[in-house]
Every structure is written in C-alpha cells, then in structure tokens.
Amino acid sequence: MRVSMLTRTSWDIVASVVLQRAPIIASPMSPIERRYQDMLLKVEKESSLLNDHELKSKKDQLLLAKKAELEASGKDLSELEGELEVTNLMKEQEWNARADRLVKNYKLNERNDGEKDEKSLQRLLDRQLVLVVRQKFGQKQYASPWKLPEIEHRQGETLRQTAERCLGEVVSGDLAVQIQGNAPVSIYTFRYPKPVAQKKNKNGAKIFFYNAVMSPKSDFQVNKSEIADFGWLCAEEFNQRVTGDYRKSVHTCFLE
Amino acid sequence: MFHLKSLASSIRVIGQRSLENGFHTSAACSSVFMKRQKKIDPEIAKVREIRKRKKLEREIREMQKHSKKVKPVDEIALDIKSAKNIHERTRKQVTLTEQQADERTLIAKEYCRSRNTQMRHDDQWIRQALYMQKKALAELKTLSPHLYEEAVKNDLGNLPHIIDGPALTSPVKNYDPPDGDYVDTTRTWT
Numbered sequence: 213m214r215v216s217m218l219t220r221t222s223w224d225i226v227a228s229v230v231l232q233r234a235p236i237i238a239s240p241m242s243p244i245e246r247r248y249q250d251m252l253l254k255v256e257k258e259s260s261l262l263n264d265h266e267l268k269s270k271k272d273q274l275l276l277a278k279k280a281e282l283e284a285s286g287k288d289l290s291e292l293e294g295e296l297e298v299t300n301l302m303k304e305q306e307w308n309a310r311a312d313r314l315v316k317n318y319k320l321n322e323r324n325d326g327e328k329d330e331k332s333l334q335r336l337l338d339r340q341l342v343l344v345v346r347q348k349f350g351q352k353q354y355a356s357p358w359k360l361p362e363i364e365h366r367q368g369e370t371l372r373q374t375a376e377r378c379l380g381e382v383v384s385g386d387l388a389v390q391i392q393g394n395a396p397v398s399i400y401t402f403r404y405p406k407p408v409a410q411k412k413n414k415n416g417a418k419i420f421f422y423n424a425v426m427s428p429k430s431d432f433q434v435n436k437s438e439i440a441d442f443g444w445l446c447a448e449e450f451n452q453r454v455t456g457d458y459r460k461s462v463h464t465c466f467l468e
Numbered sequence: 469m470f471h472l473k474s475l476a477s478s479i480r481v482i483g484q485r486s487l488e489n490g491f492h493t494s495a496a497c498s499s500v501f502m503k504r505q506k507k508i509d510p511e512i513a514k515v516r517e518i519r520k521r522k523k524l525e526r527e528i529r530e531m532q533k534h535s536k537k538v539k540p541v542d543e544i545a546l547d548i549k550s551a552k553n554i555h556e557r558t559r560k561q562v563t564l565t566e567q568q569a570d571e572r573t574l575i576a577k578e579y580c581r582s583r584n585t586q587m588r589h590d591d592q593w594i595r596q597a598l599y600m601q602k603k604a605l606a607e608l609k610t611l612s613p614h615l616y617e618e619a620v621k622n623d624l625g626n627l628p629h630i631i632d633g634p635a636l637t638s639p640v641k642n643y644d645p646p647d648g649d650y651v652d653t654t655r656t657w658t
Contacts, residue, residue, distance in 0.1 A: 223611060235634045248579040251572055261557040264550075320637040337638050370618035371608070390626050395619045397597065399604035418611060420604055428639075464597040 224417040227374035227396075228362035229382075230465040231343040231389065231424050233444060237323070239338035269300045330443035333432055340466060341444040344453060345382065348440050355440035358453045360462065362419055371396060375422040385433035389426045396420035400461040421462055539657045 241249065262270075276299075282288075315321055327335035335341070346355040347362070363378035365371065372394045379389060403409070403416035426432065434442050443453075447466040451459055550557070564572070609616040 225611060225615070234631075237638050238634045238636055242582070244575075244578050244582045247575050251575050255572075258559065258562045260559070261550075261554070262559060263557075267553075267556060318637075318640045318643070320640075322638065338634070365615075371615050372619070372623075392623075392626070394621050394623045395601060396604045396608065398600040399607050401607075418607060420608065461600070464593060464600050467593070 222413070222415045224412075224414050225365040225371070225374075226362050226417045226419045227365055227371050227378055228360045228419050228421050229375050229378050229391070229424050230360055230397075230421055230462060231379070231383075231426060232465070233333055233341040233343075233426055233428065235340055236337045236428055265300060272299045272301070330445065330449075333428075333444060335444065336446050339446040341446055342450055342465065343382075343442060344445055344450065345434070345442040346440040347382075348438055350438075358443075359458070360421065361439075364417075370394070371420055372422065375424070379424065381438050382435055383432065384435045386431045387426065388430040389424050392423040392425065397423050398461050398464065400458050402458075421465065423465060 323337055344358050345361045346358060348354055361378055361382040363381055365374045375391055398421040400419045402419060409415060445453060608619055
C-alpha cells in the first residue's frame with residue numbers, strides 16, 4: 213500500500229492525442245497487385261463470350277473492308293447506304309474524349325504528391341497523417357520539441373476527458389473529431405532531468421495516448437497561443453521527426 | 469416431474485387393460501339430439517355428387533392456370549436475345565505457350581506470397597497494438613485505480629462505427645450535383 217501511494221505521487225499523469233487524418237484516396241496498386249489484376253482480366257476475357265459492342269465492331273470491320281474493296285474497283289457505294297453511319301470506332305473516340313474532359317475538369321487524377329506544405333490537410337491524399345506540434349505550455353518564449361499534443365491530467369476528470377480537453381486546447385475551429393475508446397492505446401514514460409525532478413518532486417511523466425480520427429470535412433485550425441508550430445506527417449516523416457522510445461510507443465497508431 | 473411420470477405410466481396401464489378387457493370406444497353415430505337426415509333419391513344424390521366433383525375439378529384447373537409463378541433468378545435465366553446468335557459470340561481459343569503458362573503461375577504465386585506477408589504484418593500489428601494497450605492499462609492501474617476503472621468502461625458512443633472509403637479519386641470541391649430523384653426500379657414479387 214505504501215509503495216503504491218509513493219508511486220502514485222511520484223509521476224505526473226499526462227494525456228496525449230494522436231489526431232489522425234485518414235487517407236482520402238486509395239493508394240496505388242503495388243507492382244504485383246497490378247500484374248495479378250492484369251492477368252485476371254486477361255483470363256476473364258479469354259473465357260468470356262463476345263458482347264454486342266464487340267459484335268458490332270466485328271461487323272464494322274467487315275463493312276469497312278467491303279467499302280475499301282468497292283472503292284478500289286470503282287463501284288457504286290450505294291449498297292452500303294445506312295450501314296456505316298456510326299461506327300464503333302467513332303463512338304469509342306467520343307467516349308474517350310468525354311472521359312478525358314471529365315478527368316481534366318474535375319481533376320480526378322490529382323494526387324497532390326507535390327504538396328510540400330506540412331500544414332496542408334490536402335497533402336499525401338493516400339496516406340494516413342498524424343498531427344505533430346511544438347507546444348508552448350503556457351510560456352510565451354518556449355517551444356517544446358516535436359511531439360504529439362499533450363496536456364496534464366487534472367484532479368477529478370477521467371483520462372478520456374483530459375484527452376478531450378487537450379484537443380480543445382490545441383485546436384480551434386469547427387472540428388468534427390471523435391476520440392476512440394475510453395482506454396488509452398499506449399503509454400510512454402518520460403523521466404524528468406534531475407533538477408526538474410527535484411523541483412517538482414516527481415520522477416517524471418507517464419504519457420497516455422488516445423487515438424482520434426478527424427472527419428475530412430472539418431475546418432482545422434490550431435490554437436496559436438498554445439501551438440508554436442505544427443505539421444501533418446505520414447509514418448516515415450514522423451519517424452524522422454520523432455525518435456527514440458517515444459516513437460516506438462506510438463508506432464501502432466499508424467495503421468499502414 | 470415425478471408426478472407426471474407416474475401419471476403417464478398409469479394411463480398406459482389403464483389403456484392396456486381396457487384393450488385386454490375388450491372395451492372399444494367409437495364416435496357416436498347417432499343420437500337423439502342429432503338432426504335427422506333427409507332421405508334423398510340415390511339418383512339425385514349421384515348427379516349432385518358428379519356436379520360437385522366437376523366444380524372442384526374446374527377450380528383446380530383454374531388455380532393451376534393462374535398459380536403463382538416462381539420468382540425468376542436473373543443470374544441463371546437465359547438471355548434469349550444473346551442466346552440466338554451464341555455461335556457468333558465465341559472467341560478464338562487461346563492456347564498458351566509453356567512460357568506464358570509459367571508466367572501466369574508465377575504471378576499467382578507471387579501474389580499469394582505478397583498477401584501472406586501482408587496478413588502477417590497485419591497480425592503483428594494487431595498483437596503489438598493489443599500489447600501496448602494492455603501495458604498502458606496495467607501502468608494506469610498502478611498509478612490510479614480510479615482512472616483505470618474509468619478507462620476500462622465500455623465506450624458505446626461511436627458504435628456502430630462506419631468508415632467510408634477511401635475512394636479511388638479525391639472528392640470534387642464545390643461539386644454541384646445535377647437535379648433529379650432516385651427512382652427505385654427494384655421489381656417486386658407478390
């Protein structure tokens with residue numbers, strides 16, 4: 213009992229939120245997936261029957277050959293009247309042109325791979341992004357190293373409520389977001405340097421992580437008075453920015 | 469239970485005994501309270517009987533004619549229009565060279581392996597995530613039993629959890645959809 217009371221008093225409890233933007237578009241197929249799909253399509257085509265459009269194409273070809281023959285021998289083309297008005301080739305060209313127009317008008321092919329601005333939510337559309345910040349913790353000149361947004365637990369609230377408060381501190385603007393579950397998904401133990409530990413009379417902080425997924429439609433803005441800098445990072449970028457055990461303790465938050 | 473059992477066995481005994489004793493029961497054929505049947509001419513009765521039978525037969529025929537049709541299964545129904553010229557619709561038989569066949573087999577195998585790797589990664593991820601959460605909860609329990617109790621409570625807030633997408637293309641900004649209503653064209657069968 214005494215031991216547990218000692219440990220209870222000698223650690224700060226901190227809640228941290230892994231705020232995620234889920235991928236918006238599917239990632240492109242891997243080479244093997246593409247090859248396998250090509251093969252399946254080929255096999256399916258080989259074992260299928262011709263459809264009406266293909267029959268018409270065949271007929272068109274015959275008619276075109278006949279037309280060329282008649283022209284070559286200088287005969288009248290009247291017997292082909294009405295047969296070759298709209299060939300499949302013309303139709304297909306028209307369809308393709310329309311498809312290209314649609315893709316161009318609505319920018320359907322755009323993947324935004326070139327978007328370098330880390331603050332943009334429209335970057336890396338096929339990746340899961342996580343919000344990392346440099347927090348001020350109420351001091352004007354201070355900016356913490358890059359980390360997930362966090363806040364210290366207050367007496368009388370549950371950890372989940374702390375996580376919600378953390379979101380409220382970090383984000384301003386109309387955000388549709390939900391924290392997943394009452395239980396933290398991971399923990400990281402941070403030991404204070406000696407002077408701080410002596411001053412605070414605590415060994416360090418236990419940081420509990422909560423997952424939160426943001427709706428893509430929400431209007432995201434950070435609270436400037438609390439956040440010195442922020443970025444939306446994918447897994448590799450996150451691993452570069454954040455190192456050590458801290459990274460290890462949250463790597464399951466990336467679902468890729 | 470006991471009572472029921474004993475009752476059943478006693479009934480059986482009684483039944484057997486009554487048979488042994490030669491008692492028989494049968495439905496009452498007549499009684500003073502029953503209405504007396506009118507005596508009808510057997511000729512007329514026969515005609516009536518035949519008429520009744522004919523009427524029934526006619527009804528059966530009608531019912532068979534307009535009997536409920538079985539709901540068609542579109543997947544196995546024959547498309548008559550396409551079936552008429554089915555001989556035109558066959559493709560040229562493709563004979564694969566040995567090399568091509570090998571290539572296809574190799575692709576299938578490689579794909580299979582890639583799925584296997586993916587599955588193992590997923591499995592590892594799930595195990596890791598569960599382990600991390602267990603660890604976090606255990607630490608929380610030692611730090612504060614009260615917070616632990618709150619953390620292990622069910623969160624029914626976002627259940628059922630529905631995830632849309634991801635789609636193949638990103639949503640079009642400011643897309644103005646054309647006017648119109650959805651018309652349900654599903655056929656109904658009564």
